[in-house]
Amino acid sequence: MTQVKKLWPLLTATHRYDKSISTFNRGRGQQIEAPILAYLIETANGRILYDVGCDHAKINDPLASARYYDPAVFEFGAPEMRDEQRIPRHLARLGLTPADVDVIFIGHLHFDHAGGLKD
Template identity: 35%
Template sequence: MRIHHLNCGTDCPLGGALFDGRSVSPLGHIVCHCLLIETDAHGLVLVDTGYGLKDVDHPHRRPDPRITVPWRMLLNIRLREQETAIRQIEALGFTANDVRHIIVTHLDFDHAGGLEDFPNATVHVMQREYVDATGPRAGIVARNRWRPRQLDEVRHWQRYGARGEPWFGFDAVRDLTGLPPELLLVPLPGHTWGHAGVAIRQGDGRWLLHAGDAYFYRGEMRSARRRCTPGLRAYQRLMEVDARSRIDNQSRLRTLSIDRRDEVTVTCTHDPVELERAQAGRPL
């Protein structure tokens, strides 16, 4: 399998280095790190979509906007057509129909905005995430994070319960319908109850774990001492559904990233340095 590391959305929150840990300007730089996987027999598989074409064209159309104005202002979202997954996939010489499967870590608006750009793809998601995203949404965070307008044209859902088999000390959902056995869902609740990582076994036998929003900053992994910028630390707290679950899973991931670093590479969605290193083929 060949894995492409894509940035499918850019946020520039006011605060600079207080968010990304390196900006010298007042604005930070946060990415939406998605994966495009070329498989031999199962077509293209996309892990998360970032923002989509309809987000770019009509993000605030009433009465049910795809992205709410308060969250767009909070994150200072830069909606760019060339950053959408569909445009980047086309630039690689493929079409939307070549994407046969999309695995989502969760259905927040910045992870699921491009689902409708791939109308024939099967969308794989945890059952609890689907229920929470498509059902009644109580509270300001739930109403802003899950946007029904981004999901209402998706026709092919494949949902999974939290059954699991051991994977490096985590429970993992194996045998994803229509997908090769090298792809697993790893439940990591806390950010949302149905949040999951996606593990990919690569040709050299190593695993890549896309941990979604289980953590946000590179300093939270690969070191016994957790480091996180104030802005991202606050945002994680704002968006979490359960602090204990999120912190416990993040701690377990940190241990995995240290103790099994020769076997597993862990990355997240929003850290630009992790994305840049992955795109350059450099160690995280």
């Protein structure tokens, strides 16, 4: 087992929605702003990126957003994601590039965990 030397939480987007959607109907009518996070983990054996956030193009292109996040079929609606929240931008602020990441680990294949693989 390797030891973690540093850990960076990376805010990749935020999602506003009715709290009851994620709390088994508790808090109905209360809007929450949930962070969508990825994590950069530096170990003695290399850097691990855990999750990659959303696909920026699907959120910020009006046609793609309407197709993938239409509230009539996807009750959460589209998250909010700025260009500077993309993984390559986070890495650049740390003096890194995507090539400096040794392993990408995706927790599961939902849009908010794996969509950013495109970057």
